[in-house]
Amino acid sequence: MIDEKITAIIVDDEEEAISLLEIYLQPFHEIEIIYKTSSPQKGIRYIKKKEPNLVFLDIDMPEIDGIEVATMIKEEKLNTEVVFTTAYSEYAFQALKVKPLDYLIKPFGPEELISVINRLKTNKKRKELERRMDIFVKNNKSNPKIKFPTRFGIILINPDDIMLMRIENNNTLIYTTDGNSEIITMSALKIVATIDSPSFVKISRSAYINLQYLRRIERKNKTCVIQYKDISFEEPLNRTGLSFFEKLDCFPIN
Numbered sequence: 001m002i003d004e005k006i007t008a009i010i011v012d013d014e015e016e017a018i019s020l021l022e023i024y025l026q027p028f029h030e031i032e033i034i035y036k037t038s039s040p041q042k043g044i045r046y047i048k049k050k051e052p053n054l055v056f057l058d059i060d061m062p063e064i065d066g067i068e069v070a071t072m073i074k075e076e077k078l079n080t081e082v083v084f085t086t087a088y089s090e091y092a093f094q095a096l097k098v099k100p101l102d103y104l105i106k107p108f109g110p111e112e113l114i115s116v117i118n119r120l121k122t123n124k125k126r127k128e129l130e131r132r133m134d135i136f137v138k139n140n141k142s143n144p145k146i147k148f149p150t151r152f153g154i155i156l157i158n159p160d161d162i163m164l165m166r167i168e169n170n171n172t173l174i175y176t177t178d179g180n181s182e183i184i185t186m187s188a189l190k191i192v193a194t195i196d197s198p199s200f201v202k203i204s205r206s207a208y209i210n211l212q213y214l215r216r217i218e219r220k221n222k223t224c225v226i227q228y229k230d231i232s233f234e235e236p237l238n239r240t241g242l243s244f245f246e247k248l249d250c251f252p253i254n
Contacts, residue, residue, distance in 0.1 A: 009050075013038045
C-alpha cells in the first residue's frame with residue numbers, strides 16, 4: 001500500500017496558481033493529480049467522492065474559504081491530508097486548528113514540496129503500520145472460549161453460551177444456546193471457579209443457571225425458567241435458591 005501512487009487534487013481560485021503547482025509537482029512521480037478546480041464547492045464534492053490522499057488548498061477563496069473546506073474534511077473523518085497554499089501568513093494560526101499536513105506561503109518553490117511529500121510518506125507508513133497492528137491485535141485477542149475436558153478429549157466453550165449446568169456425580173452436563181449439551185469431566189464447582197463470573201448461580205444441589213437467560217421464577221412450585229429463543233428449561237429451586245432471588249428483588253417472581 002505504501003508504494004501506491006499518492007492521489008492529489010488542487011483547489012485554488014487562481015488558474016495560474018494551479019498551473020504553477022502542477023509544474024512544481026511534475027518531478028514527484030509518485031504524485032498523481034487526479035483533479036483540479038478553481039471552485040471550492042466542486043472541490044468539496046470531489047474530495048467526498050474520491051477521498052484523495054492529499055489536497056493542496058488555497059485559503060483565501062470566495063464563498064467558501066480553504067479553512068472551511070479543511071474543517072469539512074476533518075468533520076467527515078476523511079483520509080485526506082491538507083496542505084494549505086496561501087499568500088497570507090495571517091491565516092496561519094486559524095489554519096493550524098484543523099491540523100494540516102503543511103502550510104505553504106506563496107510564492108513557494110518546488111524545493112519546499114520535498115518536505116511536504118516526505119511528511120506525507122511518513123504519515124502513510126505510520127498509518128499503514130497502525131492498520132496492520134489493529135488487524136494483528138484483532139486477530140490475536142484472547143479467545144473468549146474456555147477449554148474443558150470431556151470423555152473423548154476437550155471442547156472449547158464460550159461461558160456466555162452456557163445456559164444451564166446440571167451436576168452428575170463428578171461430571172457436569174452443560175446445555176448451551178445452540179441447543180447442544182456436553183458432559184464435562186470436572187465438577188460444576190470447578191467449572192464455575194474457572195469461568196469466574198457472577199452470572200452463574202447455584203439454584204439447587206444439582207444445578208447452576210446463567211442469570212442472563214433467567215426469564216421468571218415460580219414461587220408456588222419452586223421452579224425457575226431459563227430461555228434463549230426457542231430453547232427453554234424449567235429447573236427446580238431449593239429453599240436457598242428461592243430465598244436468594246427473593247432477596248435480590250430484581251427478577252420476576254410469581
